[in-house]
Amino acid sequence: MTERPQLVASRAALPTPSRPNLGTPERAVSLLAGTLLIVNGLRQGGLKGWSQALVGACAAWRGYSGTCRIKSALAHTPFEQAFEQDRGWDGSKVISRSITVNKPREEVFAFCRNPADLGALVPWIDAIEQTGERTYRWIATGPRDKILYCELEQCDARDGRKLHWIAAPQTRFKHDIQMLFSDAPAGRGTQIKVIVACHTSFGAAGYALAAAISKFSDKALLNLLRSIKQQLETGEVTTNRMRAQGAKDFLFVHPAANAPQDSTTTPATGGIA
Amino acid sequence: MRALTWQGPNKLQVETVDDPSILNPRDAIVRVLLSSVCGSDLHLLGGYVPTMQAGDIIGHEFMGEVVETGSAINQFKKGDRVVTVSIIGCGHCEHCQRSDFSCCDNSNPNPTATEIAYGQPACGIIGYSHAFGGFAGSHATYIRVPFADVNLFTVPEGVSDEQAVFVSDAVPTGYFAADNADIQPGDTVAVWGCGGVGLMAMTSAYLLGAERVIAIDRFADRLRLAEEKAGAIVINYETTDVHAALLELTGGRGPDRCIDCVGMEAHGTELDYFYDKTKQMMRLHTERGTVLRQSIRACRKGGTVSVVGVYGGLLDKFPMGAIVNKALTLRSGQQPGQRYVKRLFEHIQKGELDPSYLLTHPMGLEQSAEGYGLFKDKRENCLRAVFRPE
Numbered sequence: 001m002t003e004r005p006q007l008v009a010s011r012a013a014l015p016t017p018s019r020p021n022l023g024t025p026e027r028a029v030s031l032l033a034g035t036l037l038i039v040n041g042l043r044q045g046g047l048k049g050w051s052q053a054l055v056g057a058c059a060a061w062r063g064y065s066g067t068c069r070i071k072s073a074l075a076h077t078p079f080e081q082a083f084e085q086d087r088g089w090d091g092s093k094v095i096s097r098s099i100t101v102n103k104p105r106e107e108v109f110a111f112c113r114n115p116a117d118l119g120a121l122v123p124w125i126d127a128i129e130q131t132g133e134r135t136y137r138w139i140a141t142g143p144r145d146k147i148l149y150c151e152l153e154q155c156d157a158r159d160g161r162k163l164h165w166i167a168a169p170q171t172r173f174k175h176d177i178q179m180l181f182s183d184a185p186a187g188r189g190t191q192i193k194v195i196v197a198c199h200t201s202f203g204a205a206g207y208a209l210a211a212a213i214s215k216f217s218d219k220a221l222l223n224l225l226r227s228i229k230q231q232l233e234t235g236e237v238t239t240n241r242m243r244a245q246g247a248k249d250f251l252f253v254h255p256a257a258n259a260p261q262d263s264t265t266t267p268a269t270g271g272i273a
Numbered sequence: 274m275r276a277l278t279w280q281g282p283n284k285l286q287v288e289t290v291d292d293p294s295i296l297n298p299r300d301a302i303v304r305v306l307l308s309s310v311c312g313s314d315l316h317l318l319g320g321y322v323p324t325m326q327a328g329d330i331i332g333h334e335f336m337g338e339v340v341e342t343g344s345a346i347n348q349f350k351k352g353d354r355v356v357t358v359s360i361i362g363c364g365h366c367e368h369c370q371r372s373d374f375s376c377c378d379n380s381n382p383n384p385t386a387t388e389i390a391y392g393q394p395a396c397g398i399i400g401y402s403h404a405f406g407g408f409a410g411s412h413a414t415y416i417r418v419p420f421a422d423v424n425l426f427t428v429p430e431g432v433s434d435e436q437a438v439f440v441s442d443a444v445p446t447g448y449f450a451a452d453n454a455d456i457q458p459g460d461t462v463a464v465w466g467c468g469g470v471g472l473m474a475m476t477s478a479y480l481l482g483a484e485r486v487i488a489i490d491r492f493a494d495r496l497r498l499a500e501e502k503a504g505a506i507v508i509n510y511e512t513t514d515v516h517a518a519l520l521e522l523t524g525g526r527g528p529d530r531c532i533d534c535v536g537m538e539a540h541g542t543e544l545d546y547f548y549d550k551t552k553q554m555m556r557l558h559t560e561r562g563t564v565l566r567q568s569i570r571a572c573r574k575g576g577t578v579s580v581v582g583v584y585g586g587l588l589d590k591f592p593m594g595a596i597v598n599k600a601l602t603l604r605s606g607q608q609p610g611q612r613y614v615k616r617l618f619e620h621i622q623k624g625e626l627d628p629s630y631l632l633t634h635p636m637g638l639e640q641s642a643e644g645y646g647l648f649k650d651k652r653e654n655c656l657r658a659v660f661r662p663e
Binding site for chain 1 (some may be wrong): 290291294299365367379380381401406407420
């Protein structure tokens with residue numbers, strides 16, 4: 001029997017009146033506030049009053065039905081909850097993408113385990129430095145030419161099956177990146193599944209910010225996976241440019257030179273997830 | 274170099290642009306000798322395909338000679354006379370290895386738009402909008418051909434430039450349409466659209482064993498070509514009830530195989546055409562489905578409807594009930610020409626197929642905007658304007 005894949009990107013269940021996602025106190029406050037806004041709005045009249053009444057009606061409905069889509073959107077997915085429990089994080093945003101590469105698993109794994117191979121395919125990465133036996137510094141140029149970096153440590157790799165990186169201990173925002181490799185059915189090559197998790201702070205606001213950033217990260221992750229597929233299957237990454245101007249000059253430093261820190265260097269605050 | 278560029282809906286301009294260069298090991302640079310207009314370009318021209326940008330070079334049906342190759346290309350050398358399949362395949366993904374080159378996973382560098390629209394990204398197509406890769410087109414002095422080892426083919430002796438240029442798109446599209454229709458001996462095949470692709474589909478249907486071909490259009494000159502060059506029985510839909518005529522011609526059964534070579538800008542005389550046209554003008558849907566509905570309705574029970582006319586998005590009033598209750602098979606796709614090119618050249622060499630009559634208006638590249646005008650308005654019996662860059 002094949003291993004059942006984890007569905008990382010699944011949403012939390014949508015609330016319905018028969019399955020409310022608000023507790024009794026939340027419902028009572030919403031109903032009361034809504035009623036007050038309706039009464040006050042109707043008493044005031046005019047555009048302002050009617051707007052107030054409309055907001056009040058929404059709040060009253062929220063209390064009456066016991067359902068709130070905003071709260072639902074900010075609820076952590078079952079996978080995120082399990083992930084947080086496993087890592088002891090108080091919050092996380094997790095994204096996942098999969099792709100099938102028409103090459104044997106050993107070849108795909110060998111390509112992906114070399115950071116130089118991956119870095120060359122990420123347009124926004126300028127360089128990767130090896131800073132230790134299993135630690136790498138990913139360097140990118142941020143807004144206003146600020147140099148951003150993210151230290152990642154390779155850990156818990158299973159040969160041919162799994163690559164795993166975690167953010168170095170001093171990094172402000174924790175990341176956990178797993179790349180899982182499995183054989184596609186009927187000799188169709190190798191399935192790569194990437195799970196990127198970012199530790200979120202500041203409760204619901206932090207989660208909402210991470211969720212917004214993850215829309216872009218998700219796209220970047222998909223682009224990276226497609227580039228890996230193209231490079232491995234065709235030996236090149238497809239382009240529609242007419243000429244080579246503006247081509248990226250990627251640098252991989254191995255091993256890391258103990259170069260002095262640039263004064264403009266700041267730790268990456270966004271991250272991948 | 275000089276190139277014909279799209280500047281906006283129904284605005285084309287020849288201008289000077291950068292020459293292309295080799296960017297990847299499997300690239301080739303081809304000097305364009307002949308580059309043809311195609312019916313599918315009219316969808317770009319009319320603004321029906323989103324993601325076009327001002328300055329985009331259009332054109333995807335061409336032949337020429339190799340002037341430079343990337344480091345991984347050793348089967349072609351400078352001066353080789355070649356034709357390029359307009360639908361780009363990488364040759365190595367799961368789909369290309371099954372010869373489904375038009376489903377290629379790797380040839381579209383801009384996969385987002387088609388992924389959103391279709392669920393999975395579409396392949397790259399030369400000169401056919403940014404949704405299909407944003408590749409520079411062939412109405413230019415030079416063109417960069419990606420994955421040249423898969424998409425370039427040497428034109429053999431005995432095949433003229435004027436024949437070879439259509440092996441880039443019109444001939445393989447027509448042949449693919451007929452092949453997809455699963456034609457059996459004795460079959461009657463109805464083909465909607467007597468443009469270049471439709472005419473090639475008719476000839477291909479005979480090559481694949483059809484007993485009779487029925488052609489449907491409204492332009493007298495095209496119907497005449499269908500009759501004279503492709504041996505079809507013709508129906509003018511402006512003067513004939515197509516459904517009734519098709520039943521009449523097939524003993525009440527309906528055609529065994531129906532081929533749609535028209536696509537999203539179908540014309541008609543029935544109410545559904547005006548409904549489609551209105552919704553399309555209001556941008557409420559993208560396709561005019563008159564031909565598709567007609568072909569599904571006419572097709573005999575258990576028959577096949579093969580669609581190669583270009584559809585890009587959403588269609589209203591699609592007769593799904595007829596498909597289910599008549600057990601029809603609906604097959605479609607962009608042409609995987611790489612599968613057919615060698616076979617098509619053999620047919621041409623044997624004299625079984627001659628697409629050169631499609632070339633009605635040879636012109637210079639500087640007159641290409643005018644050529645599109647002729648082609649779009651069907652003036653001077655223009656079937657294909659073909660440009661020869663100076």
